[in-house]
Amino acid sequence: MMADISFNAVMNRKNEIMKKALGMDYSIYESGGIAFDYEKMMRDTGFGLSDVMKIQRETGVGNTPLLELKNLTELVRRISPKGKGARIFVKDEACNPSGSFKDRRASVSVYIAKKLGYKGVVAATSGNYGAAVASQAAMRNLDCIIVQECYDSRKIGQPEILEKQRKCECLGAEVVQLTVGPELFYTFLRILEDTGYFNASLYSTFGIAGVETLGYEIAMQCREMIGRDPDVVVATHAGGGNLTGTARGLIKAGAVNTKVIGASVDLKGLHMASDTAFNRKSFTTGHTGFGVPYATDPDHSDVPRSAARALRYMEDYLLVKQGEVFYITEALSQLEGMERGPAGNTSLTAAFALAQQLNEDKIIVVQETEYTGAGKHPLAQLSFAKKNGVEVKFGNPDEEIPGTNIILPEHPSLIKVRHADLGKMKKSYIKNAVKRANVSLISDKDIEFLMQDVKEDRKFVLSALNELGFNI
Amino acid sequence: MSDAKKGDWVQIHEIVLKPEERTGKLPEDTKKVPLELWVKGFLNHDANLNDMVEITTLTGRIVKGELVSVNPRYEYGFGEEYVPEILKIGRQLRGILKGGDNK
Numbered sequence: 054m055m056a057d058i059s060f061n062a063v064m065n066r067k068n069e070i071m072k073k074a075l076g077m078d079y080s081i082y083e084s085g086g087i088a089f090d091y092e093k094m095m096r097d098t099g100f101g102l103s104d105v106m107k108i109q110r111e112t113g114v115g116n117t118p119l120l121e122l123k124n125l126t127e128l129v130r131r132i133s134p135k136g137k138g139a140r141i142f143v144k145d146e147a148c149n150p151s152g153s154f155k156d157r158r159a160s161v162s163v164y165i166a167k168k169l170g171y172k173g174v175v176a177a178t179s180g181n182y183g184a185a186v187a188s189q190a191a192m193r194n195l196d197c198i199i200v201q202e203c204y205d206s207r208k209i210g211q212p213e214i215l216e217k218q219r220k221c222e223c224l225g226a227e228v229v230q231l232t233v234g235p236e237l238f239y240t241f242l243r244i245l246e247d248t249g250y251f252n253a254s255l256y257s258t259f260g261i262a263g264v265e266t267l268g269y270e271i272a273m274q275c276r277e278m279i280g281r282d283p284d285v286v287v288a289t290h291a292g293g294g295n296l297t298g299t300a301r302g303l304i305k306a307g308a309v310n311t312k313v314i315g316a317s318v319d320l321k322g323l324h325m326a327s328d329t330a331f332n333r334k335s336f337t338t339g340h341t342g343f344g345v346p347y348a349t350d351p352d353h354s355d356v357p358r359s360a361a362r363a364l365r366y367m368e369d370y371l372l373v374k375q376g377e378v379f380y381i382t383e384a385l386s387q388l389e390g391m392e393r394g395p396a397g398n399t400s401l402t403a404a405f406a407l408a409q410q411l412n413e414d415k416i417i418v419v420q421e422t423e424y425t426g427a428g429k430h431p432l433a434q435l436s437f438a439k440k441n442g443v444e445v446k447f448g449n450p451d452e453e454i455p456g457t458n459i460i461l462p463e464h465p466s467l468i469k470v471r472h473a474d475l476g477k478m479k480k481s482y483i484k485n486a487v488k489r490a491n492v493s494l495i496s497d498k499d500i501e502f503l504m505q506d507v508k509e510d511r512k513f514v515l516s517a518l519n520e521l522g523f524n525i
Numbered sequence: 526m527s528d529a530k531k532g533d534w535v536q537i538h539e540i541v542l543k544p545e546e547r548t549g550k551l552p553e554d555t556k557k558v559p560l561e562l563w564v565k566g567f568l569n570h571d572a573n574l575n576d577m578v579e580i581t582t583l584t585g586r587i588v589k590g591e592l593v594s595v596n597p598r599y600e601y602g603f604g605e606e607y608v609p610e611i612l613k614i615g616r617q618l619r620g621i622l623k624g625g626d627n628k
Contacts, residue, residue, distance in 0.1 A: 060546065124622060131621050173584060196584045206558040212601040219599045222565075227583040232561045235549050236542055240562060247586065327552040380614055387615035388622065428601040431611060436604020445610055461610055465618065 056246070063242050071357065074245040074252035076169045079357035087490040088502035089358055095301075098258045100161065102269060102305055105262055108164045112192045114156040115266050117148040119274040119418070124388040129408045132466040139411035141404050142283070143419040144271055147393055150192075151224070152424030155185035157267055158294060161259040163189035166251035172196055173250040177241045177355060179203060179214045180338045180396075181423055186253050187226035197226040198250065200241050204232050205331045212437050213337050213396070216428030233331045238355065254356045255292055261360040264298020265305060271418050272306035282308040283418040285407065289399040290315035290370065291343040293351060293361035299420050300366030312368045316403030317344035318396075319372040319471070320455045332441050333456035335375050335434045339399040341473075344370075349478050350485040364482055364507045370473040371403040374450040376460040377468050378402045379431045384465070395431055397423030406470045435459065479507040483517040495523055527571040529595045536565045536597045537580055537590030564588055565597065 056062070063070075072078060082094045100108070109115045122141045130138035149156035159176075163186065166174045173196030176186045183199035190197035199221045203214045210218075210230075218228045229244065231237050245252055254260060268286070275283050286303065288296040300313040318340040323330045325342040334340070348367070351359040381402040382395045401419045408417055427433060435445050444458040449467055453460040462468055483503055487495070495518060503514045515525055529535055542548075542560040566580035566588065578592045 060542065060548065128618060128622060198584055204561070204563075206561070208561075208563075210601070212604075215599065215601045225583070227564070227566075227586075230563045231541070232558065234547065234551060234555055234560050236547065236560050240541060244586075248584065324552045326550070326555055328555040328558055330552075383611060383614040384618050388618055427603055430603055432603045432608055433601065434604075435608040435610070436606055439608070440605065445608065447610065447613070461614065465621070 058243060060236070060239055063239055063246070066246070067242060068357070070242050070246050071252065074250065075254070075257060075356065076165070076251065082358060084498055086492050086496055087486050087499040088496070091362065094358060095258055095262065095360060098161070098262045100262055102265055102302070105161060106266055109157060109160045109263070109266060112160055112189055113150050114160045115149070115270065117270070118145045119143070119271065119278065120145055122389050125384060125405065126408065128384070128388065128465060129405060130413070133409040136413060137409060137411065138413050139284070139408040139415035139417045141408055141417050141419065142275070143401060143422060144267065146267070146421040147397070147424045151181070151184040151188035151220070153181035153185065153397065154264065154267055154295065154421045155181040156188065157263040158182060158255065158260045158298070159185035159189040159253060159263070161263040162186070162251070162253040162257060163193050163195060165259050166253065167193045167195055169251070171249070171251040173198065173248060174253040175200065175241065175244055175248065175250045176253045176255070177237060178255065180217060182255055183217050183226070184220045184224065187221040187224035191225050196250065198229060198244055198248065199226050200229045200237060200244065201231065202233060202237050203230040206232055206328050209332055211332060211337055212428035212433045216426065233328050234326055241355070252355065254354070255294055256354040256356045256359040256361050258360045261294050261298045261301070264294060265302035267420060268299040268302020269306045271299070271420060272303055272308040272311070275416065275418065279416060282311050283416040284411070285312045285314055285415070285417045286420050287314050287316050287400040287404045287407070287417060288420050289339040289397065290317050290348070290363055290367070291338045291340065292347045292354070293359070293363035295421070296363045297361045297366055313366050314369045314371060314403070314407070315344070315363060315367045316371045316373060316400045317341045318375055318378060318399055323455045330456055333443055335438050335459060336378070336396055339396045341372065345478065349481040352489055362506055364479055365505060366508070367475070370475050370478070371407065372471045372473050373399060373402040373406070374453045374460065375455065376453055377450050377462055379435060379459065380461050380465070380468070381405055382431050391422070392425050394423040394425040394429045395434060396429070397421050402468065406468050410470060479509060479513070480517045480520070482507055483514065484521060487521055495525060500525070528573045529568050529571065529592060531568055531570050533568045533595055534565065535568045535578070535580060535592055536563055536594040537578060537588065538563050538593045539588070539590035563593070564590070568592070
């Protein structure tokens with residue numbers, strides 16, 4: 054009998070399809086309330102850090118160089134008050150086989166898919182993750198399908214996403230491209246059901262376990278190069294996995310005093326599911342359009358419980374502007390001789406701003422770079438922006454309006470620290486968690502869980518719950 | 526003669542959801558347009574452009590849709606025109622490092 058493939062029928066089979074496609078049952082971690090056993094879920098991958106490293110060595114992932122950006126640090130010192138200007142280091146993740154840290158995230162999932170006997174893997178992604186899954190699948194002889202949100206209704210594709218299509222296809226993957234809209238999930242489910250392939254979700258425990266090696270390597274390399282742990286690690290934040298995995302890896306290395314700070318491109322005002330706004334943004338990831346909803350509602354991802362829980366680990370959340378990231382991308386090329394993709398330099402831009410406030414003896418590590426090239430180079434992106442009616446000019450980045458203009462800083466000293474309202478985001482997270490669990494009573498276990506998931510004390514959580522009408 | 530032969534590498538187009546079938550929290554502009562899909566594969570029979578065709582994708586899936594392109598090329602690059610603003614950045618930063626204007 055043919056299965057009913059109508060939208061509603063497929064969405065109703067969501068849990069069943071996911072269970073088959075993930076090879077694991079998430080229900081065993083549930084408490085029945087808001088809380089779930091996050092650490093048990095993470096432990097149940099069955100892999101320790103050294104196992105993950107071994108899996109990654111098999112496919113050439115990880116062990117990327119940590120480089121000191123001496124000229125960029127010198128530039129910071131020239132524009133900062135005397136004594137200020139922290140040393141900036143970067144983890145050159147572009148050296149991974151497919152050109153970004155996403156290889157770490159794909160490596161464990163693809164390994165598991167192979168081990169469990171799946172014939173192929175599927176991932177829903179418009180970014181570097183697709184190339185990473187395609188590359189890992191190629192190495193492990195698995196079929197691969199990448200589902201992208203790529204075009205607007207005129208069939209105009211984001212150059213960066215078109216490049217990812219090419220790269221995935223050149224690595225042997227099949228690429229399914231869609232116009233803008235969250236119903237991509239329906240197509241994704243249909244493909245999972247049709248093929249019986251593994252869901253190489255960005256948000257599975259395997260994906261996050263794969264990133265832990267990144268944090269671990271940073272701690273080890275810092276100890277070797279400068280004799281101590283870094284003061285700050287800046288991670289670009291979108292879905293939360295990059296930051297979560299890196300922070301967990303740092304903790305596993307014992308670098309418990311290192312602050313983990315998130316950074317996103319500020320795309321305030323642009324609706325992520327808007328057909329007309331789609332091609333008016335120059336960043337397809339690493340922006341607030343993912344960063345805020347995924348931090349405040351992590352469990353709306355493509356798995357029942359996301360392993361990426363950024364608010365658990367994030368000590369600060371910095372916002373940068375599109376024009377600033379293009380500017381710093383050019384600075385990295387011109388001053389350090391490193392041509393790297395713009396989106397991966399979101400965290401570098403935040404580090405450049407932060408370094409101006411910190412003393413010269415402080416160490417900031419930017420935990421990624423990504424490859425660049427046709428489609429995902431500032432020239433391609435800025436040219437595309439102009440063609441889509443976005444004004445490109447020099448000025449004060451504070452005046453940038455996403456979708457209307459891109460303001461390249463008139464001077465590097467205009468790249469300043471801007472904090473997102475993390476307290477507000479944490480409250481929003483608690484509100485979403487309560488809504489998702491659909492409970493009228495909140496247990497002590499739930500409170501403990503919320504404290505951990507937003508990295509706050511009991512008082513904060515109780516006050517947030519009181520605002521929601523729970524009198525505890 | 527047909528535009529494409531059986532076995533040719535082609536791209537097809539399919540409407541997944543018509544505007545009235547779309548769901549979820551969508552902005553007004555997106556509600557008005559269909560959810561469309563493109564995928565590539567080997568053509569299962571001779572056909573002309575705009576015909577409804579059947580293909581076999583790289584993973585062996587059989588998919589039906591409208592034939593839109595044969596041997597589709599990659600159409601992006603480094604932009605249609607050079608962006609001269611980029612030139613200013615490197616010159617300014619190198620100037621600062623060499624001890625020129627720093628404020």
